[in-house]
Amino acid sequence: MQHANRDAVLRDAYITGSGVFLPGDPVANDRIEDFIGRVGGRASSIGPRALRWNGIRTRHYALTPQGEPLHSNASMSAKAVQAALADAGLGRENLQMLATATTQGDYLVPGHASAVHGELGGAPLELASFQSVCASSLMALKAATASVRTGEHECAAIVAGEFSSRWFRPGFYENTALLDGKGRLTMEADFLRFTLSDGAGALVLEDKPRRDRTCLRIEWIDLTSLAGSYDPCMWAGAPQALRADMMQAWSHAGPKASHANGAIALLQDFALLKVIIRAWIGVYLQKVDSGRIVPEQVDWLLFHYSARSLRQEIVDILQSTRAMIPEEKWFTTLPDTGNIGAASIFVMLDALVKSGKVNPGERILCVVPESGRAMVGFVMLEMVAGASFT
Amino acid sequence: MSVVDVSVAELSSARDLAVSDALRKLALVWTDFEARLEATPLIRKLTRGRFELADYQNFLINLRQQVKDGSLWMSRAASSIDEQHLELRSTLMKHAVTEHRDFRMLEADYVAAGGTLSAIQNAKKNIGSEALSGWMFNEASQRNPFGLLGAMFIIEGLGSIKAQEWGKLAHDRLGLPKDAFNFLLYHGENDAEHMREFEEMLALVLPDEQVAERIVTCAKVVARLYVMQIEEIAA
Numbered sequence: 001m002q003h004a005n006r007d008a009v010l011r012d013a014y015i016t017g018s019g020v021f022l023p024g025d026p027v028a029n030d031r032i033e034d035f036i037g038r039v040g041g042r043a044s045s046i047g048p049r050a051l052r053w054n055g056i057r058t059r060h061y062a063l064t065p066q067g068e069p070l071h072s073n074a075s076m077s078a079k080a081v082q083a084a085l086a087d088a089g090l091g092r093e094n095l096q097m098l099a100t101a102t103t104q105g106d107y108l109v110p111g112h113a114s115a116v117h118g119e120l121g122g123a124p125l126e127l128a129s130f131q132s133v134c135a136s137s138l139m140a141l142k143a144a145t146a147s148v149r150t151g152e153h154e155c156a157a158i159v160a161g162e163f164s165s166r167w168f169r170p171g172f173y174e175n176t177a178l179l180d181g182k183g184r185l186t187m188e189a190d191f192l193r194f195t196l197s198d199g200a201g202a203l204v205l206e207d208k209p210r211r212d213r214t215c216l217r218i219e220w221i222d223l224t225s226l227a228g229s230y231d232p233c234m235w236a237g238a239p240q241a242l243r244a245d246m247m248q249a250w251s252h253a254g255p256k257a258s259h260a261n262g263a264i265a266l267l268q269d270f271a272l273l274k275v276i277i278r279a280w281i282g283v284y285l286q287k288v289d290s291g292r293i294v295p296e297q298v299d300w301l302l303f304h305y306s307a308r309s310l311r312q313e314i315v316d317i318l319q320s321t322r323a324m325i326p327e328e329k330w331f332t333t334l335p336d337t338g339n340i341g342a343a344s345i346f347v348m349l350d351a352l353v354k355s356g357k358v359n360p361g362e363r364i365l366c367v368v369p370e371s372g373r374a375m376v377g378f379v380m381l382e383m384v385a386g387a388s389f390t
Numbered sequence: 391m392s393v394v395d396v397s398v399a400e401l402s403s404a405r406d407l408a409v410s411d412a413l414r415k416l417a418l419v420w421t422d423f424e425a426r427l428e429a430t431p432l433i434r435k436l437t438r439g440r441f442e443l444a445d446y447q448n449f450l451i452n453l454r455q456q457v458k459d460g461s462l463w464m465s466r467a468a469s470s471i472d473e474q475h476l477e478l479r480s481t482l483m484k485h486a487v488t489e490h491r492d493f494r495m496l497e498a499d500y501v502a503a504g505g506t507l508s509a510i511q512n513a514k515k516n517i518g519s520e521a522l523s524g525w526m527f528n529e530a531s532q533r534n535p536f537g538l539l540g541a542m543f544i545i546e547g548l549g550s551i552k553a554q555e556w557g558k559l560a561h562d563r564l565g566l567p568k569d570a571f572n573f574l575l576y577h578g579e580n581d582a583e584h585m586r587e588f589e590e591m592l593a594l595v596l597p598d599e600q601v602a603e604r605i606v607t608c609a610k611v612v613a614r615l616y617v618m619q620i621e622e623i624a625a
Contacts (some may be wrong), residue, residue, distance in 0.1 A: 229429055320410060
């Protein structure tokens with residue numbers, strides 16, 4: 001490990017490998033509740049609506065149909081890192097830094113990065129452990145990129161893993177305030193059960209491009225939080241009515257009372273989500289207006305959101321302001337891999353690169369909105385040809 | 391293609407570009423405006439489930455004074471537009487006619503929400519509404535006050551984007567009959583139609599750099615003064 005020279009010039013960082021771990025077989029829409037269970041023993045009435053809205057056809061669960069775990073978040077994350085290292089033609093011994101991202105790790109403490117390093121084993125590493133929702137993936141990527149660009153490390157891995165399904169089992173909802181008078185789960189709680197699923201995606205970052213094949217140069221990474229203006233929109237740790245008051249957090253009420261008042265489950269405020277979608281678009285338009293993003297110069301768009309979930313009014317705004325990236329440039333795996341939270345963007349990037357569709361010189365824009373508390377991140381990548389041997 | 395055709399094509403493409411540039415800047419003003427609105431005490435109460443009947447009544451009272459002035463400044467603006475821009479003048483006059491009785495809807499909602507007609511009719515403007523109204527009339531009195539298109543973008547956006555959202559939250563929270571929410575729930579329908587009409591209005595005055603800048607500036611001023619108006623509504 002070398003120490004950064006005070007006068008060192010910033011280097012470029014390249015994504016030289018990627019890997020994915022998706023547990024089990026793809027699960028079709030009509031089998032979802034065989035895995036996550038039926039709250040109060042009854043089929044959800046909200047599920048079909050959620051599926052129409054998100055357009056997901058299959059997903060993966062790290063559970064058996066009996067609800068037994070097949071993996072941990074850490075073990076899935078470690079498998080994705082190993083796959084990415086193998087794809088890069090490297091091994092665990094080459095790794096100097098590991099940056100991880102997740103919404104909820106296996107333990108409350110310590111961080112997910114420690115758990116993944118534990119699973120990977122091997123020599124000491126620098127760790128960075130990011131916990132948020134979808135955009136935690138880009139926090140990890142940005143931390144690793146900064147380390148490689150400043151010359152602190154030559155090789156870093158970034159992994160985002162999620163094991164959402166275990167939180168969707170009936171035990172998290174039954175006998176809580178999240179059930180209405182007829183024993184049905186509220187929309188705020190039930191919708192996400194049909195939206196999120198499990199898996200992990202990893203990238204390997206190096207300070208040099210690959211010689212033998214194409215790789216991706218990181219042009220820039222921008223992350224913008226608007227939490228100063230908005231209340232939590234997707235959260236766990238407080239019932240809906242109390243979510244803006246941190247003094248009412250679950251940790252103050254204690255575990256039993258918190259479970260009873262519905263503070264433990266993952267919840268989403270749909271009225272606020274509509275406002276936050278416009279706020280995300282605002283951040284994007286700002287980048288178009290300032291020239292940071294030139295829509296005509298983007299060849300591929302990986303948007304961690306389904307086009308069909310965007311209301312027509314948003315598409316109209318993007319078109320009328322010349323900020324729309326035409327839908328034929330959008331690439332997604334969402335309908336087949338499901339929404340894997342933080343892992344989704346790396347899973348999509350892995351699939352796009354391995355599809356062989358991206359030519360050297362083409363630019364890929366990744367957009368990762370996070371409804372948690374109004375955040376959105378962007379990554380601009382450029383495909384570069386293999387460096388020649390000189 | 392003749393020389394005339396080329397220049398017509400160039401003109402229309404320059405106009406399209408100017409319109410989409412202005413719309414993008416206006417959309418940015420809008421998102422900043424929305425974030426500021428979210429942070430006002432009244433809207434915080436609404437989104438955090440703390441909104442009471444008194445809040446709703448106050449909201450209606452304060453909206454009425456501003457809505458009543460809306461068609462008046464629009465008429466004033468129409469009368470300040472010269473004969474080179476008759477098309478825009480017609481559009482503004484039509485708008486003013488469509489909206490000039492809307493404040494009656496607010497009065498009816500207020501009565502349905504348990505208030506008395508005289509209370510809402512005799513209430514004073516809050517200082518935010520004072521500032522907003524005063525500024526609007528001043529701008530509308532200038533020659534060719536095209537900047538007010540920016541003001542319209544914000545005010546129309548409130549109608550087509552925020553009104554229903556607020557109306558639904560207030561209705562769910564207060565349990566009053568739907569006829570106490572006519573203004574918020576049914577006033578701002580037909581988004582796409584409004585947007586197309588607005589683009590056509592922009593195309594009547596653009597491309598013109600100074601006008602474009604004034605439109606965006608007016609949108610910013612109106613957004614800030616409107617937030618002040620909402621901030622001043624306290625139960």
